[in-house]
Amino acid sequence: MHIYYFSGTGNTYTIASTIIETLRNHQTKAELIMINSQTELNNSKDTQSEPICLLFPINAHAMSPFIWRFIKNLPEGQGRDILVFYTYNSSAAIGEPIQKILNRKGYNLRVLKGLQMPNHLIIHEDEIIDNQKRYEIGMQITTKAIEAYLNGECLIDFKTDGSKILSFFNRHTSIIWNIMRLFTKLEVQKNKCMDCGHCKIQCPVSNIIYINGSYQHKNNCQFCMLCMSNCPNKAIRIKDNDKIKLVN
Secondary structure, three states: OEEEEOOOOOHHHHHHHHHHHHHHHOOOOOEEEEOOOOOOOOOOOOOOOOOEEEEEEOEOOEOOHHHHHHHHOOOOOOOOEEEEEEEEOOOOOOHHHHHHHHHHOOOEEEEEEEEEOOOOEEOOHHHHOOHHHHHHHHHHHHHHHHHHHHOOOOEEEOOOOOOHHHHHHHHHOOHHHHHHHHHOOEEEOOOOOOOOOHHHHHOOOOOEEEEOOEEEEOOOOOOOOHHHHHOOOOOEEEOOOOOOEEOO
């Protein structure tokens, strides 16, 4: 199985690791591939019969544009099995659009499941009181879904907890993203930066540059929070907003 995933704060990677472990426990091989703006599906002749698994986090009721672009650019499925898991904190309106586009492309959608996972961007400490429980439930649901698939079952189970209108606009226009970039800009604090370059290397859309002796975010941020989450010295923050902090 080819597992294409993206994880910003670590939730989706936890699910990907759970899938890998479950498959190995059932003597099934899997390859883990991280999605970025350059990723394309491996559709060579020797892989066309192998199932695909997609995993991604919900962002602004939909998903980051580079992930939606990856899904839109998938080749024709020709009946190929596909499994989809998405992680979210409190709102998601993506299950139905995913189902439609994959069916239209000719994939055999076997699993479509939304998983409520921990909240990592917080203002108050009480916002994380059930994070561990969410991890445990998410991994349990994932294991059962993979085992059900291996047993020949189909699991299409998602809720639309978010705004369909916002989801539509965020998938098909840049309006909301541009507004977010105006009011929620990430910045690297020079006094904390270690010059390791992790943020620049890992950014999935190459939005971070090194200029005049410091790392700076350009104007294509997709708010995946990978840079903030993985910074070894917590040098990245939301500009002019010290109330919101990231917890791992």
